[in-house]
Amino acid sequence: MSQLRVVHFVNQFFAGVGGEEKADTPVGVIQGPVGAGKRLQELLGNAAEIVVSVYCGDDYFAGHNAEAVEAIRNIARDADATLLVAGPAFSSGRYGFSCAQVCHALSALPGMTCIAAMHPENPGLETYRQHKAENVYAIPAAKSAGGMGDALARIARIALKIAGQEQIGSPAAEGYIPRGVRKDAWSGQDGAQRAVDMLLAKIAGKPFVTEIPLEDAERVPVAPAIAALAKARIALATSSGVIVKGNPDNFKAHKNVQWRKYSIENMDTMRKTDWDVLHSGFNNVFMKENPNFGIPLDASRQLEREGVFAKLHPYFYTTSGCNASVPVMKRLGQEIVADMKAEKVDGVIMVST
Amino acid sequence: MVALQLGATRVVTGTKIPNPCGDVNLPAEDDRQLRCEIVKCALEALQANLESARTFVPKINFTSG
Numbered sequence: 474m475s476q477l478r479v480v481h482f483v484n485q486f487f488a489g490v491g492g493e494e495k496a497d498t499p500v501g502v503i504q505g506p507v508g509a510g511k512r513l514q515e516l517l518g519n520a521a522e523i524v525v526s527v528y529c530g531d532d533y534f535a536g537h538n539a540e541a542v543e544a545i546r547n548i549a550r551d552a553d554a555t556l557l558v559a560g561p562a563f564s565s566g567r568y569g570f571s572c573a574q575v576c577h578a579l580s581a582l583p584g585m586t587c588i589a590a591m592h593p594e595n596p597g598l599e600t601y602r603q604h605k606a607e608n609v610y611a612i613p614a615a616k617s618a619g620g621m622g623d624a625l626a627r628i629a630r631i632a633l634k635i636a637g638q639e640q641i642g643s644p645a646a647e648g649y650i651p652r653g654v655r656k657d658a659w660s661g662q663d664g665a666q667r668a669v670d671m672l673l674a675k676i677a678g679k680p681f682v683t684e685i686p687l688e689d690a691e692r693v694p695v696a697p698a699i700a701a702l703a704k705a706r707i708a709l710a711t712s713s714g715v716i717v718k719g720n721p722d723n724f725k726a727h728k729n730v731q732w733r734k735y736s737i738e739n740m741d742t743m744r745k746t747d748w749d750v751l752h753s754g755f756n757n758v759f760m761k762e763n764p765n766f767g768i769p770l771d772a773s774r775q776l777e778r779e780g781v782f783a784k785l786h787p788y789f790y791t792t793s794g795c796n797a798s799v800p801v802m803k804r805l806g807q808e809i810v811a812d813m814k815a816e817k818v819d820g821v822i823m824v825s826t
Numbered sequence: 827m828v829a830l831q832l833g834a835t836r837v838v839t840g841t842k843i844p845n846p847c848g849d850v851n852l853p854a855e856d857d858r859q860l861r862c863e864i865v866k867c868a869l870e871a872l873q874a875n876l877e878s879a880r881t882f883v884p885k886i887n888f889t890s891g
Binding site for chain 1: 829833835836840843844845846847848850862864865866868872873874875876877878879
């Protein structure tokens with residue numbers, strides 16, 4: 474079998490460029506494997522060669538989707554690669570998202586197969602499941618880089634099969650995350666018999682496996698109620714696009730990929746301070762005049778003074794949610810919640826437009 | 827309701843999209859009182875024991891248009 478040419482996509486951290494401070498690094502190229510890619514190369518042996526590693530900063534990718542994807546696709550094509558490995562991204566939301574996007578874009582190249590790896594709860598998988606590409610496989614990985622060895626082994630297993638031009642079977646058999654692709658196959662028994670067997674097993678309380686798992690709209694569990702509001706810390710959040718005047722953090726009027734928290738310490742109204750509103754989905758005039766409409770600070774301060782709850786969190790959390798990508802907003806939500814939990818916030822009032 | 831469709835579990839109905847927590851046609855103090863009612867309703871929602879998603883309607887009257 475001829476040697477499989479592989480392109481490995483990583484983010485700025487796994488390329489060794491730098492950490493969060495280098496998240497705006499544009500697309501770059503390294504000949505051969507880099508970082509953990511070297512270990513992957515060892516596992517692939519002679520069957521495949523990582524001819525080029527391409528990296529992109531997490532924030533750069535998020536803010537320059539089209540350009541980044543175009544650049545990466547060209548690099549893969551010029552390298553004559555027929556396998557893309559993206560990640561492992563573990564729990565990193567931005568990285569998981571960019572892996573899924575790169576896989577989706579490169580899956581259109583002739584002869585290309587793509588393997589991504591990330592934690593099963595990584596919001597990047599929404600994109601993977603949405604596109605249902607039959608030549609893209611997402612491998613489950615651990616939450617953190619402690620699971621690198623395992624993730625690389627799983628990637629290598631599938632990569633070696635592809636190198637050997639073997640058929641890749643079902644998710645259950647091969648260990649990749651289901652995409653929701655349905656394939657026809659002959660079974661030994663007809664449908665009526667299988668259905669009755671399944672029903673008899675269910676009635677008897679015996680295990681059975683459904684042939685068609687129903688795709689569940691994601692059910693968000695109801696968070697437990699706040700037991701003692703008088704002791705609670707309440708935070709305000711909004712997707713209406715209330716931002717600092719002058720927009721120092723470069724929010725866009727739509728399709729945002731970031732959130733920020735801004736101080737409202739010692740303020741008892743949004744009206745007197747320098748705020749702006751940036752959201753192209755509604756008329757911003759009224760909220761600019763009175764940002765309390767989006768961040769009800771004056772009312773919340775009054776209720777805090779009255780002791781209805783213990784403390785109003787001194788920051789409000791904001792983004793502009795216009796035309797937002799659901800997977801992106803899911804990631805932002807997870808990041809905001811992590812911040813709130815670290816700050817011991819008990820409850821959130823989120824104003825949406 | 828978009829919020830419920832997307833999976834929000836405690837949903838408080840605000841007034842209008844450009845100013846969900848207020849009414850531009852009311853004098854400042856009345857608008858602020860209205861906002862207090864909305865926030866109070868939200869705080870009630872946070873204290874409600876729920877099995878599934880629910881909408882909460884604040885006790886307010888607001889101008890239309």
